[in-house]
């Protein structure tokens with residue numbers, strides 16, 4: 686039997702999983718744990734694909750996407766949110782305090798401000814400089830593993846055995862203005878079914894959306910696959926498409942089932958999962974397709 690509580694997250698984010706575990710160990714629920722874990726990376730200006738310090742779109746605007754899902758199948762999301770660091774917390778408020786699932790753009794920002802979030806400039810000097818350098822050539826192509834250790838998807842199981850998940854990002858660097866990725870789309874960037882398990886995605890969101898990746902992983906687990914097998918099959922759906930140009934982009938999934946078994950898989954090398962369980966908070970290199 687797996688030792689609970691446990692938390693997993695995309696990439697190398699030991700501070701974030703430590704925060705989530707602190708909440709869980711204190712008897713907190715999985716929902717609060719994933720929110721507070723994700724907030725660590727949102728506030729980390731060095732992480733250039735989430736929250737404050739995220740890389741902007743082509744026009745220099747930092748726009749955030751996030752979502753959260755609880756044990757009862759409730760969810761909340763924000764897309765194209767500007768000027769508010771903690772997108773995941775705004776998504777949680779959408780879930781808890783509105784009749785809706787998703788708020789976008791200026792409406793999402795106004796809602797956040799009405800709930801007491803302070804607007805601030807999310808474009809840091811470092812990200813502005815990176816964007817100015819990018820503008821010289823203005824070449825748009827997804828860069829494999831650029832997100833490296835910051836865009837964050839997190840899944841937790843609390844002491845009661847209940848599962849929740851969250852996902853937050855500034856999206857692809859130098860995306861077109863208005864572009865929304867997979868991270869705030871329930872079923873794509875994140876899906877949780879408390880009877881079965883949960884999954885979160887990272888990488889080129891367009892490919893995750895096209896295959897409804899996280900929902901697919903959870904449904905495969907429902908059919909009896911382990912989290913590892915389910916992640917591998919979901920990556921298979923992307924790379925085995927006719928004319929798939931998977932060599933040019935990365936997608937990674939992490940998943941957990943109700944038993945507390947975990948798995949992760951990606952298209953390319955150097956994707957990793959951070960896992961905190963039974964006192965050990967460690968980065969685990971993910972197996973991958975393109976060998």
Ligand code: SD4
Pocket residue numbers: 734832833835836837854855856857865866867868886887888889890891
């Ligand atoms: C997106 N999936 O917007 C996100 C990007 C990402 O690490 O995961 N970056 O497509």
